[in-house]
Amino acid sequence: MDVVSDAIAAVRIGQPSSERIRVGGTWCTRLAPYEGAGFHVVLEGACWLLPDGGAPVQLGVGDAVLLPHGTGHVIADSPADAATVARAVSFERWVDAGMPRHSCASSDPGPGTGGQVEMLCGKYRLDRSRAHPLMAELPHVVHLPNRVGSNAELRAAIDLLGSEVGAHRPGSGVAVPSLVDLLLVYMIRSWVAQDTTGAWPAVLGDPVTAAAVRALHSDPAAPWTNDRLAAEAGVSRPTLARRFTALVGRPPMAYLTWWRLTLAATMLRDTQASLAVIARRVGYGTPYALSHAFSREFGTTPGRFRAQTTTD
Structure with missing residues (x-):
């Protein structure tokens, strides 16, 4: 997508x-x-x-x-x-x-x-x-x-x-x-x-940053590194880090972590997929690793989040 x-x-x-x-x-x-x-x-x-x-x-x-x-x-x-x-x-x-x-x-x-x-x-x-x-x-x-x-x-x-x-x-x-x-x-x-003034129109209008963001969204579960993403965008790692952070507001790997957890939250809300399945789909090796990162980001466990959003 x-x-x-x-x-x-x-x-x-x-x-x-x-x-x-x-x-x-x-x-x-x-x-x-x-x-x-x-x-x-x-x-x-x-x-x-x-x-x-x-x-x-x-x-x-x-x-x-x-x-x-x-x-x-x-x-x-x-x-x-x-x-x-x-x-x-x-x-x-x-x-x-x-x-x-x-x-x-x-x-x-x-x-x-x-x-x-x-x-x-x-x-x-x-x-x-x-x-x-x-x-x-x-x-x-x-x-x-x-x-x-x-x-x-x-x-x-x-x-x-x-x-x-x-x-x-x-x-x-x-x-x-x-x-x-x-x-x-x-x-x-x-x-x-x-x-002509918004941050994200600028992100999507910049060929380097847009290519990197598209790559992360196309396959968020891939084993991305800064070097691999820079190669995908066709620039050096320092160039990508500088342009991405300036336009997006956070470094590439920090953005990827946030986006993976946001996808996990959406799947918890909208599907009945198990935590293990969701972990694989968003790039975490184990349900425990996803649960730990999710709790740190959102202040609640995946199970409690799913129960709350299902009730709402």
Whole structure:
């Protein structure tokens, strides 16, 4: 697997959910902070996203926005004032009530859309306790405007998802969750491609460090050494150590140890594989060696961790 796929797989749990909504007039609705990630895609019209503690974001047709840390926010027909936002109806009540018009009236609504707005809104369940740093450094709001010639895969996924959600076609029960998952991949991929300040876009944009990280993710159980990894990346050991540590924030073997234990935690959470099997898959010679390293990293034994995550 590649780094982005691994980063998503490590935190994603359960099935995503999505709603297709259509509303007009003066409206606003609030989505509370969430232990996961939220997204909105505008299919028709325009609206505003008002994130808690952040600047308003205007969304037009084809725009996608990801809130990867579950930031609470309001979506509305206009950049409403604080008093209006405080009266916003919760999204769940709003949808259950049939998305009433004038659900958040304001004496001065500002420059709203005035027309019909159709959106896809959804959530992903995420376990952030062992989030990959690529996921952790995503901004609170990832706005991906619809621009001609950009994000072709994202646009295609949006079109497919828009045609499936609410259509009740044969197979839609499988198609919709798969397309929602695909949308998450394309939104994060688009951010990696466009961001010029983040650490992990820089990691993946550097040929030496990217090659080393890809190698570790492709076969984490291999008997990696600094010399072997440097040869894989095509540079000397000192060069790899310097560039990898500067960009990733930890030396190559320290990153490998952390990633192996993160994979072990994911397998403990998501599978019934024995500790011996998991140890072999992530590069530890014995279950005892894995258990010792796991306890040192996470402060609990693999058995207790599995019992806790299964209960949760």
